[in-house]
Amino acid sequence: MTPDLRPESSNTQSRNLAQWVAEIARLTTPDRIHWCDGSEAEKRSLTQQAVDAGVLIPLNPAKRPGCYLHRSDPNDVARTEQLTFICTPTKAEAGPTNNWAAPDETYRKLRGWLDGSMRGRTMYVVPYVLGPLGSRFAKVGIEITDSVYVALNMQIMTRMGKAALDMLGASGEFNRGVHCTLDLNPDRRLICHFPQDNAIWSVGSGYGGNALLSKKCFALRIASAVGRREGWLAEHMLILEITSPQGESTYVAAAFPSACGKTNLAMVTPPPAMAAKGWRVSTLGDDIAWLRVGADGRLWAINPENGYFGVAPGTSAKSNPNAMKMVGHDSLFTNVAMTPDGDVWWEGMEIDPPAGLIDWHGKPWSRNPADKAAHPNSRFTTPMVNNPVMSSHANDPEGVPISAIIFGGRRATTMPLVLESSDWTHGVFMGATMGSETTAAATGAVGVVRRDPMAMLPFCGYNMGDYFAHWLEMRKAISRPPKVFMVNWFRKDADGKFLWPGYGENLRVLGWMLDRIHGRVRAIETPAGGVPNPADLDLSGLEIAPDTIRQALAVDPKEWKAEMESAGELFDKIGPTMPADLKRLRAELSASLDAPTPLPRAATAG
Ligand code: GTP
Ligand code: SPV
Ligand code: MN
Numbered sequence: 001m002t003p004d005l006r007p008e009s010s011n012t013q014s015r016n017l018a019q020w021v022a023e024i025a026r027l028t029t030p031d032r033i034h035w036c037d038g039s040e041a042e043k044r045s046l047t048q049q050a051v052d053a054g055v056l057i058p059l060n061p062a063k064r065p066g067c068y069l070h071r072s073d074p075n076d077v078a079r080t081e082q083l084t085f086i087c088t089p090t091k092a093e094a095g096p097t098n099n100w101a102a103p104d105e106t107y108r109k110l111r112g113w114l115d116g117s118m119r120g121r122t123m124y125v126v127p128y129v130l131g132p133l134g135s136r137f138a139k140v141g142i143e144i145t146d147s148v149y150v151a152l153n154m155q156i157m158t159r160m161g162k163a164a165l166d167m168l169g170a171s172g173e174f175n176r177g178v179h180c181t182l183d184l185n186p187d188r189r190l191i192c193h194f195p196q197d198n199a200i201w202s203v204g205s206g207y208g209g210n211a212l213l214s215k216k217c218f219a220l221r222i223a224s225a226v227g228r229r230e231g232w233l234a235e236h237m238l239i240l241e242i243t244s245p246q247g248e249s250t251y252v253a254a255a256f257p258s259a260c261g262k263t264n265l266a267m268v269t270p271p272p273a274m275a276a277k278g279w280r281v282s283t284l285g286d287d288i289a290w291l292r293v294g295a296d297g298r299l300w301a302i303n304p305e306n307g308y309f310g311v312a313p314g315t316s317a318k319s320n321p322n323a324m325k326m327v328g329h330d331s332l333f334t335n336v337a338m339t340p341d342g343d344v345w346w347e348g349m350e351i352d353p354p355a356g357l358i359d360w361h362g363k364p365w366s367r368n369p370a371d372k373a374a375h376p377n378s379r380f381t382t383p384m385v386n387n388p389v390m391s392s393h394a395n396d397p398e399g400v401p402i403s404a405i406i407f408g409g410r411r412a413t414t415m416p417l418v419l420e421s422s423d424w425t426h427g428v429f430m431g432a433t434m435g436s437e438t439t440a441a442a443t444g445a446v447g448v449v450r451r452d453p454m455a456m457l458p459f460c461g462y463n464m465g466d467y468f469a470h471w472l473e474m475r476k477a478i479s480r481p482p483k484v485f486m487v488n489w490f491r492k493d494a495d496g497k498f499l500w501p502g503y504g505e506n507l508r509v510l511g512w513m514l515d516r517i518h519g520r521v522r523a524i525e526t527p528a529g530g531v532p533n534p535a536d537l538d539l540s541g542l543e544i545a546p547d548t549i550r551q552a553l554a555v556d557p558k559e560w561k562a563e564m565e566s567a568g569e570l571f572d573k574i575g576p577t578m579p580a581d582l583k584r585l586r587a588e589l590s591a592s593l594d595a596p597t598p599l600p601r602a603a604t605a606g
Helices: 015-028 039-052 104-115 150-159 164-170 214-230 262-266 272-277 321-326 424-433 465-475 502-515 546-553 557-577 580-594
Strands: 032-035 069-072 084-086 122-130 139-147 177-178 190-194 200-203 234-235 237-243 251-257 280-285 291-293 301-304 307-311 332-334 379-383 400-408 419-420 435-437 449-451 484-487 523-526 531-532
Touching: 015 104, 015 122, 015 139, 032 465, 039 069, 039 150, 104 177, 104 190, 104 200, 104 502, 122 150, 122 164, 122 214, 139 164, 139 214, 150 307, 150 332, 177 214, 177 523, 190 214, 190 531, 200 214, 214 234, 214 291, 214 465, 214 546, 234 465, 237 400, 262 280, 262 307, 272 419, 272 502, 280 291, 280 301, 400 424, 400 502, 419 502, 424 465, 424 484, 424 557, 424 580, 435 557, 449 557, 465 557, 465 580, 484 502, 523 546, 557 580
Parallel strands: 032 122, 069 332, 084 190, 139 177, 177 200, 251 400, 400 484
Antiparallel strands: 122 139, 190 200, 234 291, 237 251, 237 280, 291 301, 301 400, 307 379, 332 379, 419 484, 419 531, 435 449, 523 531
């Protein structure tokens, strides 16, 4: 069977789009082409097809209405950073922290792999909008995919279907995403970005950020390169609205590496004592922020996405009640365990695993705790509207003004619970030097500290030194810059126990930041930045020993010396594009740590 490739049989007024779809169809030779319209009817019919094909398993409709389970290939359970490439004309444009491959050669190789690759399959043409509909900051992407699972995920994660074709109109300006699962063989897996063509070709994986091209590929890697050209920032950040007891709304954005707490903080439940005082939190976004300078000189953020692709393990009614509510219906689950009555289960759900649990491979669970029932990177896909604390500004075309940028990593040592930078440049330095323990979100070793500047190491679509320079340069346009902080929810004591309870309690740290933003309290200076006076942290209703707080806030010069050595290695690796201002701050901080009494940085009290 040959699909009709005439432009008039396509669903678009864009000749460029019709021609491009025809070109990819001639290469991949699918049996059928399905243009996604994003309707409810389409969702029902694609879901039924996926169930019939064994791609989705219906869950118990009485317990989890509208929910399905997908098990991915065991070889394909996380992003594969070593197989992810930035294909710019020169290697220097991609920079030393990215894998680089020459565009022409890469296209040639991928065309070879894709030749006839969709024979017998359906090609889904998935049009989508990143950003609120009607926003002047929104962008159109088209993902061509042979995976019905990807098409269904894209309907949750983006504004997908007719709205995107309407926005595109006759224009030829859209991100061109080609995705083909091939045979899911890691030897024929590559995720390639061509910023100069606004194009992404991803083959050989059907999982997460490798396959949902709207997410890391477009909204971060391609968008970061566009942002540099156009004077804005595409960042791996959640966006959160905090309402204080006085009723003031403050918006903050926070960059933590993968599986380091963005989704949790984005919908954090205030601890009872703070809730009683009137603290409220609502969610704008949980993973990606596009930041621009407004006419008022502030930094404004939109969330390009429309849903959440969140880590399941660790999510419980206690740690994240809002997430538990939102995944109660109309959600997809990938690689979680299944109970005999057709519900889901994962480690850290804080419900005893029932007898007869089926693990993520589809086998009876061994009950051996070393054998996880749910894959550590198992996830839920759920629409933003399912979130009981979605912000009323989540679809605001202008976004929200950001008062604080928070960087944070997963660090057993060194990093205090919170640090305040003295100004924008110092804040950029904090982000540029941050490190974090690796997690199951990407394949490879877990728990190894690596430099992950601004949580963008795997997601920056251009040279990291130029990226730092772009951040520094942005300050000229931001006349009212946000304050910049660093946090660490993951510091441990000598017995390996977390010093800070985390989750909802993190709002106490955000409360301190708001006090700093509004000049209500002073910070204690350390060589690394400002830390709270413990008396200024709202610890009402929290049982925590004063000594534990002191340990959580401590800045140890010896640890910081090692930290600056490690940052120096990254700066050296970046080499010629590394901004002088950041090198100078590193040298100054290092030198101050050598002083018999380490000197505090310039005063930030206010
Ligand atoms: P990506 O979706 O990969 O970008 O991850 P994320 O940054 O959104 O991380 P997420 O909020 O999903 O959390 C990842 C893991 O860290 C989960 O297992 C959480 O339960 C756990 N976690 C989140 N916040 C905290 C915290 O404050 N303290 C502790 N100890 N664990 C946390
Ligand atoms: C991350 O790894 O940061 C994620 C999950 O948000 S994925 O979409 O797979 O990249
Ligand atoms: Mn993420």
